[in-house]
Amino acid sequence: MTESREPIVEMRGIVKRFPGVVANASIDFTLYDGEIHALLGENGAGKTTLMNVLYGLYQPDGGTVFLRGRQVHFSSARQAIQHRLGMVHQHFMLVEPFTVAENIVLGIPSPREPLTEDMTEVCRRIEQVSEQYKLRVSPEAPVWTLSVGEQQRVEILKALYRGAEILILDEPTAVLTPQEVDELLEVLRHMTGEGKSIILISHKLGEVLAVSDRITVLRDGHVVDTVPAEGTNRETLARMMVGRDVVMKVSKEPSTPRDVALRLGGVRARNDRGLIAVDGVSLDVREGEILGVAGVAGNGQAELEEVITGLRKAESGTVEVCGQDVTNASPRQVGECGLAHIPSDRYRRGLLPDFSVAENLVLQRVDKPPFTRMHRLNWQAIRREAKRLVRDFDVRTPSVQASAGKLSGGNAQKMILARELARAPQVLVAAQPTRGLDVSAVEFVHRTLVERRNAGVAILLFSTELDEIMALSDRIAVMCGGRIVDTLDASEADVEQIGLMMGGVDPCRLGEEDL
Amino acid sequence: MTATAESKPAQSSADASVLSAAAPILGAIIGVLIGALLILLAGANPIEAYITMVRGAFGGGRQITETVLKTAPILMIGLGLTAAFRARVWNIGGEGQYYIGALIGGLVALYLAHLPRPLLLVVMCLGGVVGGILWAMVPALLKVRTGMNEIISTLMLNYVAILLMEYLVRGPLQEPGGFLPTSAKFDPATRLPSLPGTRIHAGVGFVLLLVPLVYYLLWYTPLGFRLRAVGSRDSVAQYAGINVERAIVTALAMSGGLAGLAGIMEVATIHTRLKGGISGGYGFSGILVALLGRMNPLGVAVASLFFAALVIGAETMHVVAGLPPELADAIQAIIVLSVLAVDALVKKRSG
Numbered sequence: 016m017t018e019s020r021e022p023i024v025e026m027r028g029i030v031k032r033f034p035g036v037v038a039n040a041s042i043d044f045t046l047y048d049g050e051i052h053a054l055l056g057e058n059g060a061g062k063t064t065l066m067n068v069l070y071g072l073y074q075p076d077g078g079t080v081f082l083r084g085r086q087v088h089f090s091s092a093r094q095a096i097q098h099r100l101g102m103v104h105q106h107f108m109l110v111e112p113f114t115v116a117e118n119i120v121l122g123i124p125s126p127r128e129p130l131t132e133d134m135t136e137v138c139r140r141i142e143q144v145s146e147q148y149k150l151r152v153s154p155e156a157p158v159w160t161l162s163v164g165e166q167q168r169v170e171i172l173k174a175l176y177r178g179a180e181i182l183i184l185d186e187p188t189a190v191l192t193p194q195e196v197d198e199l200l201e202v203l204r205h206m207t208g209e210g211k212s213i214i215l216i217s218h219k220l221g222e223v224l225a226v227s228d229r230i231t232v233l234r235d236g237h238v239v240d241t242v243p244a245e246g247t248n249r250e251t252l253a254r255m256m257v258g259r260d261v262v263m264k265v266s267k268e269p270s271t272p273r274d275v276a277l278r279l280g281g282v283r284a285r286n287d288r289g290l291i292a293v294d295g296v297s298l299d300v301r302e303g304e305i306l307g308v309a310g311v312a313g314n315g316q317a318e319l320e321e322v323i324t325g326l327r328k329a330e331s332g333t334v335e336v337c338g339q340d341v342t343n344a345s346p347r348q349v350g351e352c353g354l355a356h357i358p359s360d361r362y363r364r365g366l367l368p369d370f371s372v373a374e375n376l377v378l379q380r381v382d383k384p385p386f387t388r389m390h391r392l393n394w395q396a397i398r399r400e401a402k403r404l405v406r407d408f409d410v411r412t413p414s415v416q417a418s419a420g421k422l423s424g425g426n427a428q429k430m431i432l433a434r435e436l437a438r439a440p441q442v443l444v445a446a447q448p449t450r451g452l453d454v455s456a457v458e459f460v461h462r463t464l465v466e467r468r469n470a471g472v473a474i475l476l477f478s479t480e481l482d483e484i485m486a487l488s489d490r491i492a493v494m495c496g497g498r499i500v501d502t503l504d505a506s507e508a509d510v511e512q513i514g515l516m517m518g519g520v521d522p523c524r525l526g527e528e529d530l
Numbered sequence: 531m532t533a534t535a536e537s538k539p540a541q542s543s544a545d546a547s548v549l550s551a552a553a554p555i556l557g558a559i560i561g562v563l564i565g566a567l568l569i570l571l572a573g574a575n576p577i578e579a580y581i582t583m584v585r586g587a588f589g590g591g592r593q594i595t596e597t598v599l600k601t602a603p604i605l606m607i608g609l610g611l612t613a614a615f616r617a618r619v620w621n622i623g624g625e626g627q628y629y630i631g632a633l634i635g636g637l638v639a640l641y642l643a644h645l646p647r648p649l650l651l652v653v654m655c656l657g658g659v660v661g662g663i664l665w666a667m668v669p670a671l672l673k674v675r676t677g678m679n680e681i682i683s684t685l686m687l688n689y690v691a692i693l694l695m696e697y698l699v700r701g702p703l704q705e706p707g708g709f710l711p712t713s714a715k716f717d718p719a720t721r722l723p724s725l726p727g728t729r730i731h732a733g734v735g736f737v738l739l740l741v742p743l744v745y746y747l748l749w750y751t752p753l754g755f756r757l758r759a760v761g762s763r764d765s766v767a768q769y770a771g772i773n774v775e776r777a778i779v780t781a782l783a784m785s786g787g788l789a790g791l792a793g794i795m796e797v798a799t800i801h802t803r804l805k806g807g808i809s810g811g812y813g814f815s816g817i818l819v820a821l822l823g824r825m826n827p828l829g830v831a832v833a834s835l836f837f838a839a840l841v842i843g844a845e846t847m848h849v850v851a852g853l854p855p856e857l858a859d860a861i862q863a864i865i866v867l868s869v870l871a872v873d874a875l876v877k878k879r880s881g
Contacts, residue, residue: 189598324769346771356769363766367762369762387752
């Protein structure tokens with residue numbers, strides 16, 4: 016695939032500005048025919064912006080785009096699609112109640128307007144394409160019944176069905192198990208064999224090194240360098256991304272666990288669809304240890320997190336925090352027993368976007384002194400506390416009165432972390448605490464969690480990032496199909512083994528479970 | 531990059547706030563201009579018509595009194611709805627709550643008039659509040675227990691309340707020996723005290739007091755914080771330990787209670803008996819001014835005065851300048867619509 020050196024996409028001097036930000040400052044980027052070219056960089060480095068320019072979603076403020084040697088200008092994604100470009104976004108754009116086939120033809124004008132297309136014919140063609148590219152998925156299945164990995168295949172099929180020759184994938188592995196990642200990378204290699212060219216947006220060094228032919232590293236809207244994947248390594252790439260040496264390993268002493276602070280006994284709970292999602296989970300988390308729950312997204316972690324923190328009712332089983340039974344207690348009662356919670360769903364749970372940073376920082380404590388005295392809010396005290404927390408946790412915000420919705424992802428997460436730790440918890444449930452954060456913010460969050468563990472807090476960590484689980488945990492529980500498959504000592508754990516348990520050595524998809 | 535990204539919005543938001551403060555004025559001007567075209571088409575002089583309108587609302591003591599009296603019930607309902615809307619509880623039932631408040635308060639006025647006057651007035655007003663709250667509790671319970679959308683339930687209950695009143699004043703509550711569909715006249719003791727020599731009654735004073743009170747409630751009490759948090763995103767409020775259901779019930783109770791109070795205030799001062807058609811759409815005007823005033827109590831006060839003046843001015847335009855009443859109504863609606871449209875446009879641009 017590397018012998019063909021024909022540039023298929025050439026972007027020269029691309030400039031894209033947003034109010035107050037230069038997202039792309041004169042970027043040159045070349046994609047050769049039949050190659051996999053990774054765009055690597057931290058959040059906000061300008062990767063997605065550059066690709067949105069290529070895909071016609073953004074109009075560049077400067078620079079030119081050549082496609083197969085001819086200058087093009089796309090004012091919409093529709094034109095890009097006509098020129099055989101396809102993009103798979105980070106957040107899937109699928110209509111859940113529709114079938115795979117319906118989703119794939121959605122938006123393509125039917126030749127039989129106003130009637131819909133002949134769906135049996137469509138299904139046949141989809142099967143052809145999925146056969147050719149080894150993207151197995153049933154065209155008649157409703158999308159909501161599919162796993163995340165399968166939904167991603169539908170997105171890729173959608174682009175291929177529309178005749179895409181050049182495929183842009185935005186952070187495609189963020190939601191997959193290690194095994195699914197391997198499968199995807201296999202599919203990508205296969206696709207280049209069939210003559211497709213692929214741009215892979217990512218901030219994960221491992222997969223970029225594993226699959227790419229060349230790697231372009233972006234930082235702050237500039238190209239740092241474009242290098243062949245062969246002959247480079249993780250450390251070099253990380254340094255290029257961040258601009259300094261990165262501590263890839265979290266340093267921590269062996270834990271000295273004390274009393275059990277959080278105890279789960281046979282917890283069962285249903286998900287929003289009424290299916291059993293947590294199926295008899297028992298766990299003990301001790302003061303001064305981090306217990307990491309590894310698992311593929313959608314295996315009951317989110318529901319378990321909600322049951323523990325009072326946001327979801329348990330069907331049966333018990334939850335104890337610091338010796339007190341808080342099974343099915345309200346979030347407030349659970350909080351008052353000494354539990355703090357970094358929610359996995361930052362925007363649905365973690366912050367009020369149109370409230371100020373200050374208001375968000377005292378969210379649970381606002382009606383307690385000194386923030387409320389004689390039933391009156393004491394704004395001075397609230398702002399003083401907010402300023403202290405913003406300083407201590409390095410939350411970058413123009414002021415504590417600015418609305419929290421304007422914070423970047425990393426700063427929003429630091430704000431949540433600051434708020435939860437300010438409650439001086441004995442138990443901390445930290446769910447996906449670094450999802451979507453850049454390397455520096457991840458470092459900060461990890462360091463803070465280890466500090467608290469050293470100070471004697473019991474931490475239950477949920478993460479779909481196996482690297483994170485491995486780096487932070489003292490013990491590791493693997494969750495699959497709503498059950499804890501096994502609990503291991505972190506020192507004895509091995510990635511391959513955990514990956515297999517996560518991916519389900521036995522079938523462990525949720526959703527097929529009976530009511 | 532982060533630094534530049536964050537220092538910039540602070541400055542542009544200052545520009546945006548100037549723009550957003552000017553928006554309602556700009557909107558009103560556009561509305562007035564469109565209205566002028568309509569008046570021209572109707573063959574009248576727009577300038578004269580508008581002068582008549584302004585004179586009708588503010589041209590003298592009598593006119594100002596009229597405008598103020600019209601402002602009071604709209605503002606009272608609008609303030610209650612401000613608290614509810616801040617919690618994202620869309621109470622469209624102000625009209626029905628107003629009627630039931632008038633009904634319960636009216637029953638007190640009809641049957642307990644022998645009480646000592648200060649006690650009578652307090653019980654009567656409380657009757658109004660209780661009536662409004664009771665009527666708002668139906669949608670509150672439906673929402674909390676079954677998840678039913680409060681927009682539909684509150685809207686439907688308006689008709690039930692209005693027709694219940696119509697029925698009662700034709701049946702059980704009809705004035706003994708009377709022919710008209712009204713109750714007996716209230717005892718004079720039920721009249722709210724008013725400023726000597728004017729028709730400005732105690733209710734107006736109370737509404738004025740409510741403006742800072744509601745503001746204080748929303749931004750200086752934990753209850754207000756909870757209401758706003760639920761309105762901002764209820765899933766986050768729940769996470770933060772706020773009892774979302776209790777907040778919804780509170781929001782409906784507050785808005786219902788104030789609408790009910792407005793109801794009894796109006797029948798005790800203007801109509802002095804129970805009958806149909808006692809509202810003139812105040813319950814709906816309250817929604818309008820709450821939105822027009824951007825759910826800020828002071829803004830709602832300005833919007834209520836503006837709206838009341840528009841209504842009175844439009845009436846005068848019809849009576850004095852001889853413009854068709856439909857035209858006057860249309861102009862009133864166009865002005866309100868332009869204000870809301872420009873406001874929304876500015877918000878979209880700056881957001």
